[in-house]
Amino acid sequence: MIEAISLTKRYGKTVAVDDLSFTVEPGRVTGFLGPNGAGKSTTMRMILGLDNPTSGQVLIDGQPYAKLHRPLTKIGALLDANWVHPNRSAHAHLRWLAKSNGLPDQRVDDVLEMVGLSGVAKRRAGGYSLGMKQRLGIAGALLGDPQVLLFDEPVNGLDPEGILWIRRFMQNLAAEGRTVLVSSHLLSEMALTAQDLVVIGRGKLISQSTTAEFVDRSTEGTVLVRSPHADKLGAMLVDKGFTVKADADGALTVLGASSEEIGEIAASQNVVLHELSPQRGSLEEAFMQLTGDAVEYHATGTGE
Numbered sequence: 001m002i003e004a005i006s007l008t009k010r011y012g013k014t015v016a017v018d019d020l021s022f023t024v025e026p027g028r029v030t031g032f033l034g035p036n037g038a039g040k041s042t043t044m045r046m047i048l049g050l051d052n053p054t055s056g057q058v059l060i061d062g063q064p065y066a067k068l069h070r071p072l073t074k075i076g077a078l079l080d081a082n083w084v085h086p087n088r089s090a091h092a093h094l095r096w097l098a099k100s101n102g103l104p105d106q107r108v109d110d111v112l113e114m115v116g117l118s119g120v121a122k123r124r125a126g127g128y129s130l131g132m133k134q135r136l137g138i139a140g141a142l143l144g145d146p147q148v149l150l151f152d153e154p155v156n157g158l159d160p161e162g163i164l165w166i167r168r169f170m171q172n173l174a175a176e177g178r179t180v181l182v183s184s185h186l187l188s189e190m191a192l193t194a195q196d197l198v199v200i201g202r203g204k205l206i207s208q209s210t211t212a213e214f215v216d217r218s219t220e221g222t223v224l225v226r227s228p229h230a231d232k233l234g235a236m237l238v239d240k241g242f243t244v245k246a247d248a249d250g251a252l253t254v255l256g257a258s259s260e261e262i263g264e265i266a267a268s269q270n271v272v273l274h275e276l277s278p279q280r281g282s283l284e285e286a287f288m289q290l291t292g293d294a295v296e297y298h299a300t301g302t303g304e
């Protein structure tokens with residue numbers, strides 16, 4: 001578990017993180033979201049003891065980072081996939097990391113196997129693809145078999161197969177009971193990966209909830225209806241005070257009514273339905289809705 005308690009970080013006049021409190025629970029993947037400059041990287045650095053808070057604190061399973069005995073066995077992180085000497089092989093890089101943290105050599109082979117790099121472990125890392133470098137970074141994070149894991153933008157620049165692999169890998173780590181915090185700009189990917197979300201803007205907490213709650217709270221649900229009598233049904237729904245939009249393909253999008261209400265109204269007039277499906281808002285919509293005021297620089301016009 002990770003607990004941020006009134007965490008604040010100032011750089012001169014800039015307040016990068018502002019009285020931020022949240023918890024990240026074990027057994028779940030938690031997405032860490034916020035517009036550019038929101039303070040995500042600064043927060044992650046403070047969790048890892050790479051930066052000191054101006055005030056407040058972060059606890060990892062009840063302890064601040066500085067008090068952790070053999071920290072790599074408690075918390076592992078992927079911050080920058082390029083953090084490996086290009087002339088070193090994956091095996092040599094991990095052996096060096098293991099040695100400097102008093103971890104057994106056997107663990108190097110274990111984590112290389114876990115991330116699927118055993119076959120290329122002796123090749124120099126400079127020749128690795130981005131996906132392979134990300135896997136190597138993840139192997140490094142897992143070296144000490146920690147219960148808490150942080151991943152900063154782990155899927156940036158990866159192809160769909162690489163993204164899927166990382167998604168499943170993170171979900172498996174959470175299913176083993178670990179605490180997994182992951183930041184990403186790819187919201188549609190986060191919607192598929194994370195069960196919980198911590199959303200920040202301008203250094204402050206905007207929302208902490210499950211992903212489903214976050215989307216439901218900040219977007220209006222609609223219901224998609226198809227009927228051979230769409231005109232008649234549309235008129236009936238408007239009569240009842242609902243907002244109805246006729247789509248180009250003849251379907252109706254209804255705002256303000258539940259699918260139960262629409263089904264009952266249709267049945268009362270013997271209107272046949274071919275489809276009645278509630279539509280969920282997207283994480284993108286929810287994110288834009290809630291973080292709109294917290295963006296550092298808004299795009300204006302064409303950006304020229």
Ligand SMILES: Nc1ncnc2c1ncn2[C@@H]1O[C@H](COP(=O)(O)OP(=O)(O)OP(=O)(O)O)[C@@H](O)[C@H]1O
Pocket residue numbers: 011014015016017034035036037038039040041042043
């Ligand atoms: N070392 C530093 N010195 C001065 N200002 C800093 C420093 N690090 C971060 N900041 C400022 O703190 C704020 C938060 O930055 P941070 O990098 O934590 O945001 P972020 O959410 O990770 O952004 P992004 O999504 O763009 O990576 C920004 O205004 C940034 O300019």
